[in-house]
Amino acid sequence: MRKKLHSLVLVLAILIIYHSELKAQGCVAIRQFSGIGNAVGQGNILEKGEWNISSNYRYFRSFRHFSGREEHPQRVANNTEVINWSHGLDFNISYALTDRAYAVVSLPFAYNERSSLYEHGRNSRHMTYSQxxxxxxxxxxxxxxxxxxxxxxxxxxxxxxxxxxxxxxxxSTFYNVGPGGSPEVRPVDQSIQLGDGGWGLIVDTQGIWNLPSNFFLYYDGFYMFNPRNTNGTQTNRARASEAIMSVPDQFAFRAGVFKPISFAHGLGLSLGGRAEGVPVRDLLGASDGFRRPGYIISVEPGVSYMLGNFTTTVNVPIALVRNRTRSLTDIADSTPDNRRHGDAAFADYLINVNLAWRIPKRVKGVFNSVD
Incomplete structure (x- = not known):
């Protein structure tokens, strides 16, 4: 019985941090979301008055270009691909209001680099940055x-x-784009902007269920409504309909199975799948301006280790399907003789590393000698 209880606690600890790095792997720009969904495991682990502190680091390198599900390998072969390097670090604090209700705050930081030829006059490759x-x-x-x-x-x-x-x-500084080929300071590409400028409403769900043979089913997901239409940031794109950045909705869902390893106390393995992306149209409000809609479907292996109140997890979503869907401006600007379909650069995989610390509530006579 104690073994079963420990296994369940271990799985729930993993759910604290498993909703990590929901940031799409490339130019389809999903902001990192390791705070809201993660806290959904904490209601069952934490008793009323307990805290959980976690941090999540994620990294990806996107460089493979797709229009729809069709890859353009010639971009890499011709050295014309756009490359994004993205590093994200979130700090999450959650508190158990009761044994079933919880609250959470997530503070994310990012550092991004982008290497491009077409954004710098198409004569030479240069870098732009955001942090x-x-x-x-x-x-x-x-x-x-x-x-x-x-x-x-x-x-x-x-x-x-x-x-x-x-x-x-x-x-950041863009080269070969100003008068006489001089450099200019311009807004960076939407995919490496630090925010989107809108207030968002997030609806999320998460769950854990005991399966036979000491396996566990886990699932979680969110949809973020972004009612704001555009944010006023210039894109410097040629098409007038894409001159200003859009503020798009975002979504993600993941599910899989987890297995504690009986001969290795505290160790667990998981395997699941996930889908995440940006829709063509928002569910609330207008959908004008520039966006790169699309989605990614990945297989997600992971390993975790729990020691006392500390848990660490590493998972590596590997892309199986990458689809840059047609945007509203693609559709509006198409003609019977010219069907427009923009592209986006995607990564092959994403790396997530998470550390979580559960802080037990104070017990009379143990943590507080005054009580």
Whole structure:
């Protein structure tokens, strides 16, 4: 019984941090979301009054160009591909309001580099950069099943707000684009902007269920509504309909199985799949301006280790399907003789590393000698 209980606690600890780095692997720009969804495992681990502190680091390098699901390998062969290097670090703090309700705050930071030929007059390749605070999130959630009813599993639902704290007009130096080929300071590409400039409403869900043979099913996902239409940031793109950056919705869902390793105390392995992306149209508000809609479907292996109140997890989503769908401006500017379909650069894989620390609540006579 104690072994089963330890396994369940281990899996729930993994769920604290498994909703990590939901940032699409390339130019289809999903902002990192390791805070809102992660907290959905904490309601069952944490008792009322307990805290959980976690940090999540993620990295990817995008360089493979796709229009729809068709890859353009000639971009790499001809050295005309766009390359993004993205590093993200989130700090997440959650608090158990009750044994079933929780609150969470997530503070994300990012550092991005972008190497491009076409953005610098198409004569030579140069780099642009962005770094700093990204869009902060606050949220809360609730586990649906109480006490004994949750012995075999549980599902939580949550709501969150994305605050526009990230710079959505981050700028860098572009070469060969000014008068006489001089450099100019311009806004960086949408894919490496630190924020999107909109207040967002996040709806999320997450769950864990006990399966036979000491396996566990996990799942989580979110949809973020971004009602703001455009944010006023210039794109310097040729088409008038794409002159200003859009503020798009975002979504992600993942599910898989987790298996504690019986002969290695605290060790666990997981295998799952995930889908994430940017829709062509927002569910609320208008969808004008420039965006790169699309989605990525990945297989997601992972390994975790739990020691006391500390848990570390590494997972590596590997892209199986990359689809840069047609945007509204692609559709509007197409003719029977010229079907427009923009492209986007995607990564082959994403690396997530997470550390989490559960802080037990104070016990009378143990943590507080005054009580």
């Amino acid at each position: 700093g605070l990204a869009d902060m999130r606050v949220g809360a959630g609730y586990w649906l099943l109480p006490g004994e009813k949750a012995k075999r599993g549980n599902t939580a639902i949550g709501l969150g707000i994305k605050l526009p704290t990230g710079d959505y007009n981050a700028q």
